[in-house]
Amino acid sequence: MIDMSPLSRADLKEIVPNLTSFMPEKLIDAVGAVSHELTVAPGQTLITEGETSNTLYLIREGTFGIYRSTPNGEGEMRVAEIGPGQPFGEMALLDGEPRAASVRAETAGLLLEIAPEALRAQPEGEVKFQELKGALATFVTRRMRTTTQEHVEALERELALKSEQEQFGRFFIYSLTMMSIGTLVNNALARKEVDVDIYTQIFAWQYLAILLVPSFLVIRHMGISIQSLGLTTKGLKRSLSEGAVISGALYALTWMIAAGLRYFDMLPGRALPFDLLGTLSYFLHSALQEIIARGFLQSSFQRFLGDANGLWSVLLASTLFGMFHLHFGIAAVVMTIATGCVFGLIYMRHQNVAGVTLVHYVMGVAAFNTGLI
Structure with a gap:
């Protein structure tokens, strides 16, 4: 009409x-x-x-x-x-x-x-x-x-998605590689195929070096910036101040737990004497672990899983790193996962590895010195 x-x-x-x-x-x-x-x-x-x-x-x-x-x-x-x-x-x-x-x-x-x-x-x-x-x-x-x-804009989104898929593929292969390395090392130690003292700094650095090589190769191929790994001045002061307070509290708690376990003769490890050079070496060791565990693993899990609140990413990264401590015993694995979750939550607050490295270092020194690990 x-x-x-x-x-x-x-x-x-x-x-x-x-x-x-x-x-x-x-x-x-x-x-x-x-x-x-x-x-x-x-x-x-x-x-x-x-x-x-x-x-x-x-x-x-x-x-x-x-x-x-x-x-x-x-x-x-x-x-x-x-x-x-x-x-x-x-x-x-x-x-x-x-x-x-x-x-x-x-x-x-x-x-x-x-x-x-x-x-x-x-x-x-x-x-x-x-x-x-x-x-x-x-x-x-x-x-x-x-x-x-x-x-x-649609093409840019498509290219970004393709890049994201490629990076996820690399990260997935990396995760499998890391789990395989941890399994092989733990099996070799359990079967006594290698005669090493797992409580020495030499073993700790050798084991970490084996894990760092694939980690840094994948980080490089994924084009992840240093800042994205938590190595940044952003939030540094607050991260360190909160890390110091938390370190003091957890240090005292560690000694209390160790004292209780010692009383019941249940300490999983042997107490090690304080060693200044060794603890300084362990500080660098802790920093490298946190760069990989929090700056890379946790951040990557959160990104690829779309984990808005980050809690699943904290748990996954902590569990994966906990399995690398299986040669110290189940108690060490559980404690590593638990402390890893604490470290992950601290890292989420500032996206800076400084404070969480401090907490990791203090906790590690206390755990070794008391025999918890």
Whole structure:
């Protein structure tokens, strides 16, 4: 059904504000004068691909699908959907070529139908027609720019996703490698295939070196920055101050636990005397462990698992590192997991390894000196 009543300037501006913003006031009046409302039913075809026509349509109500023929010509595919405020049929009006696509009503709709010949029949109609083409060209250019930007953003997201998938693959292989190394070392020690004292600094550094090599190779291949590993001045002061307070509390708790276990003759390890050089070496050892456990492992788990609150990542990283202490016994594994969770929660507060390294160092020294490990 067609309503032949002309539209006012205000009505046309309300229906297609984006298009009329490029049109002078007199042109809006002229277009309104030749615009006719057209009521369409769902499934009704307004434009057929390949036909020769140049009628312009402006959508007032409803949803319309744009369809193109498939490459083999045996069917068609839906390439876009447009709705209120959008024109269609403008390309044929601009270049005079046959229709490049079909347009079909997806729902019941209301259109404004504009015949270029009616506009050109007005006084100074040719000038008005050229002004309309200019406004449509500007509108199409803006739309193409927006579409291009959307495509660029979609491509960037796709590339980022591909990079994320590649990094996850490397991290997954790394995790399997680390677990395999831990299993092999623990089995070798359990079967006494190697004769080493697991309580010496030499063994601790050898074991750590075996774990550090794949860790730093993967960190390099994943392009992880030093700052992302927690080696940053951001939050450093607060991290160290909180770390000092927590270290003091846990140090006292460690000695209390050790005293209780000693009383019941249940200490899992043997108490080691204080060694200044050894403790300084252990400080560096603790820092390297925290860079890998918290800065790399925990952060990577949180990133790849989409772990918003980070708690699962803390537990996973702590459990994985706990298994590397299996040669010290089950009690050491449990304690390592428990303290690892504490370290992980501390790290989450500042994303800085300084404070958590201090806590790790103090806890480790206390555990070795009391015989908890």
